[in-house]
Amino acid sequence: PQWQVGAPYSIAHVLGRQRLTYLKQLYGPVFEDCDEVRRNISEYMSTNSTNVATFSLVINVQHQSLKQFLAQKGFDIGAGSLAYPAAYYYFEIMRLSHREEKSRHRLESEKHYLYGYGLTRGSDKARRKF
Incomplete structure (x- = not known):
């Protein structure tokens, strides 16, 4: 009944939200904005000669x-x-495994957003762009 067409939440939506909750519990808050994560993805794909399909599997x-x-x-x-969070957590694990320092942008984000960025569109309307 609640999973009928036109229901407010589909099974895929609920499963996606459960996965997001699991990722947040496992890895913690997200401290980079969407543009920064997109830059990281683009840099990774060009450096490793990979494409969107391959990175989506990763x-x-x-x-x-x-x-x-x-x-x-x-x-x-x-x-x-x-x-967004899946790519962020992937790059965070890579940063830790390579023992790299946090970026200046990341340090600024941690100062201003103790609990990380929101994981819904428009949830951080008042946040600063660093």
Whole structure:
């Protein structure tokens, strides 16, 4: 009954939200905005000669979801996409495994957003662009 066509939440939506909750519990808050994550993805794909389809497999999200996220522009546009936290957590794990320092942008974000950026579009309307 509640999963009928036109219901406010589909099974895919609920499962996506459950996965997002799991990722947040496992890895903690997100401290980079959408534009910064998109830059990291683009840099990774050009450096490693990979494409969107391959990277979507690496971070375990649907190809179309990642493609839509990459096509958007704006520091909070795309925050509701599962590609955003999945890519952020992937790069954070890579940073830690390579023992790299946090970026200046990351340090500024941690100062201003103790609990990280919101993971829904428009949830951080008052946040600063660093």
